Amino acid sequence: MSGTFLGMPGNFPKNAEKAVQNSQLRFNLRKATHTIRGKRASVVAELPDWKELRAAAKAVKDETLRHLDRYLVQLEEAVTRAGGHVHWARDAAEANRIVTGLVQATGESEVVKVKSMATQEIGLNEALAEHGITAYETDLAELIVQLGDDFPSHILVPAIHRNRAEIREIFLEKMPETPDGLSDEPAALAEAARLHLRERFLRSKVAISGANFMIAETGTLVVLESEGNGRMCLTLPETLISVVGIEKLLPSWRDLEIFLQLLPRSSTGERMNPYTSMWTGATEGQEFHLVLLDNGRTDVLADEVGRQALRCIRCSACLNVCPVYERTGGHAYGSVYPGPIGAILTPQLRGMGSELDASLPYASSLCGACFDVCPVAIDIPEVLVDLRAKAPHGAAERAGMRVAGWVLGDEARLAKAQRLASRVRGLVPRRLPGPLSAWTDTRDLPEIPEESFRDWWERHERP
Amino acid sequence: MRVALFITCVNDTLFPGTGKAVVSLLRRLGCEVDFPAAQTCCGQMHVNTGYRADGVRLARHFTEVFSGYDAVVAPSGSCAAMVREQYPKLVRPGSRGAAAVAEVAPKVYELSEFLVDVLKVEDVGAYFPHRVTYHPTCHSLRGLRLGDRPARLLSRVRGLELVPLPAADECCGFGGTFAVKNPAVSAAMGADKVRNVLGTGVEVLCAADNSCLMHLGGTLDRQKAGVRVMHLAEILATTEATG
Amino acid sequence: MSAREEILGRIRRAVRDAPEVEIPRDYRTSVPVDDPVGLFAERVDDYRAVVHVLPAAEVPAKVAELVRGRRMIVPDGLPDEWTGGAAGGAELSGADGVVTGCAVAIAETGTIVLDAGPGQGTRAQTLVPDYHLCVVRADQVVASVPEAVARLDPVRPLTWISGPSATSDIELNRVEGVHGPRTLEVIVSI
Secondary structure, three states: OOOOOOOOOOOHHHHHHHHHOOHHHHHHHHHHHHHHHHHHHHHHHOOOOHHHHHHHHHHHHHHHHHOHHHHHHHHHHHHHHOOOEEEEEOOHHHHHHHHHHHHHHHOOOEEEEOOOHHHHHOOHHHHHHHOOOEEEEOOHHHHHHHHOOOOOOOOOOOOOOOOHHHHHHHHHHHOOOOOOOOOOOHHHHHHHHHHHHHHHHHHOOEEEEOOOEEEOOOOEEEEEEOOOHHHHHHHOOOEEEEEEEHHHEEOOHHHHHHHHHHHHHHHOOOOOOOEEEEEEOOOOOOEEEEEEEOOOHHHHHOOOOHHHHHHOOOOOHHHHHOHHHHHHOOHHHOOOOOHHHHHHHHHHHHOOOOHHHHHHHHOOOOOOHHHHHOOOOOOHHHHHHHHHHHOOOOHHHHHHHHHHHHHHOOHHHHHHHHHHHHHOHHHOOOOOOHHHHHHHOOOOOOOOOOOOHHHHHHHHOOO | OEEEEOOOHHHHHHOHHHHHHHHHHHHHOOOEEEOOOOOOOOOHHHHHHOOHHHHHHHHHHHHHHHOOOOEEEEOOHHHHHHHHHHHHHHOOOOOHHHHHHHHHHHHEEEHHHHHHHHOOOOOOOOEOOOEEEEOOOHHHHHHOOOOOHHHHHHHOOEOOEEEOOOOOOOOOOOOOOHHHHOHHHHHHHHHHHHHHHHHOOOOEEEEOOHHHHHHHHHHHHHOOOOOEEEEHHHHHHOOOOOO | OOHHHHHHHHHHHHHOOOOOOOOOOOOOOOOOOOOHHHHHHHHHHHOOOEEEEEOHHHHHHHHHHHHOOOOEEOOOOOOHHHOOOOOOOOOOOOOOEEEEOOOEEEOOOOEEEEOOOOOOOOOOOOOOOOEEEEEEEHHHEEOOHHHHHHHOOOOOOEEEEOOOOEEOOOOOOOEEOOOOOOEEEEEEEO
16 A cells, blocks of 8 residues: 655755655656647647647636536536536545545445546545555556555656666566566556556456546536546446546537647647546446545645646646756655646645645756646746745844845945955865755855956946 | 957956956957946945945945946956946936936946957957866856856857856856855855856856856865866957967 | 535535636548548458458348358347357347447447447347347548547447457557457448
């Protein structure tokens, strides 16, 4: 059983320092992120109207959020009309209680799961386990994480930090039916997972999913996937429970024409993902429950700058292009939402009370690559900077920044400081003490010039 | 044309040679250069590190100092992007500050923008007989969208061999205070960038931002790699007479 | 207060001062494609599915050839000429394959969409067997995603299929064949 990230100690810089020293991890991440970057770029370039799709998607999401109350009520009516049951959960505990109750009502003690960020966010598997219910992850990468007693490290590909040889070892150890001769070819590993899960799919009575989109107008839920484990879970069991964040809404059926173009190309770099399932209410004799999850989302919604994070469709394009993520992997972020989107979403959903969460807005060089690829145009650097203004700052840093602000606030003070620096230029050690050693551990300092530009100008140019 | 030079606090304090290069280059191209002495800093470090109030004070100072000029030229993509992209987000719509930003921000140009778009010149008469690679810094590339302007300028420099930099669009890892707040990641990014630079076999690494070059140059020097870093302005200012 | 009322109340307070939004729909809602069937076939082939483009008259023989020796599920409502003479069954267990029609197909993305209508079976029937043969009529092929969305009825259970089951979970490389049908074969009847 994989653990949850909640209450993880440490902070991003410390976690990251450990991660960058792990050369196997660095290699795996580099290979995977560079592969997907290239694929994304080529399928995005195929669409001449990408910019227009992106602008429309951003506006549709903003409009949905502006009237989220109305659309949620509309969705509830449509789902109910189609024979489904709608539940509302203020937070993780309430959602877990609702789902546990629904599973218990079926009399089952096992459920199959389709990969879902929302259920990871609320720690549903652990909550179910406390009530004697075992949740089996069926997505290949989730299975790898679950069997490896590991944490997910990517939104789309939770086992991105593992390479084929490591996956083979996990399978051999944790799936008893797997033959010793298993090769580490991806096709063979996928086949082993197929055999491992086949019977479970056919006999499971309850499935739990999330959803990529919910359509307010029609009550339709949409799940995009690749392997067919989603179709198995959504179709075969007698009871389906979907736990979905309230921001996953789209107003109208037509809006899918935008998002079904943007999401697959942004996430797996395909023109279309292998399978997309859409269902409305209770379908083909199934019992259907929809749990609408807030869990901090309405707090995010209240923030004028930060609310754009709720446009996120979890494509993970921002992770794949992020130079920081590429070098640290997802675990350093201590959240089910890693990478650039995690750095703005986690501190908003959880607050910045812990050292880890307060360090996340700084887990970025503000290079802007994430904003460029975001299919719903979330200005991640803008939100990061805004969160930094709200984050708690250490006393030493505060004092240093205050002095710097005072010096820079007036040209005479700045000139004086520059002359002082020039006077001691020969005395600066190669390695600086204290927090500035962070610079000189790996980099030389620039030489301080004999005089500043402004003094030079004053001497030579002032008319 | 009368232009104000916004030197930026980093260049002013640590890289005066870049400022001198801008002055000589712009004069060679017929501009009258003014250096408003009251200028200090755009406030980027404070804003981006989470000290917005201090940053806003510096931004207000900036708009006061540079109000009334036809053009303000900065040898820094990052600081120019701060003024143009971030200032409008720091002010309340309809406020006096917003009006001041609306007046000044659009006139602030990064050097290569000013040369190519305003002066409409690509051959600046420079001579620099060396192998050079160019690193497009993030704020020049994705903030200001400088595109190939710097490359167009460099490719017209006589004697200069411009070698393409692999993975040029990737961040070098400087990121302002990121370099000291997340030193391990910053250094790892810097090391990868430097590896790409060394792979090109150049003598000089060029960029439009001395802050990124300070990080990369510091990494190169620590490795005793033998590659020099130079600001774009310094290459463009070099002529057969001066070089 | 119920969770529902509380969440709706929080939302109303949160967006009180948020601006209204205009939605620019300047993207392409239809795409001019000279040869939609050709593009569709090419894109399906990119997913490593097998594609045959055949005159309508030749389809029955092709289906017969492909289903020979397999235990096929033949869903209700499938035109007789597309059954290939397979002994029509609906039983999931023991079936090797399924032959269906579709509701719509998308050229740009190489996608077929099933809506559980006549000749398309239940969702389980096209999922559990390892082989899926789908016959697409040329007039069902639209150029782009928006054109497909416009043709579909969201109240029906919809399954969008783009190639065989696949995963990118190992090193972000696409590998065909996980839980869904490992072989997808498409006949476009022209």
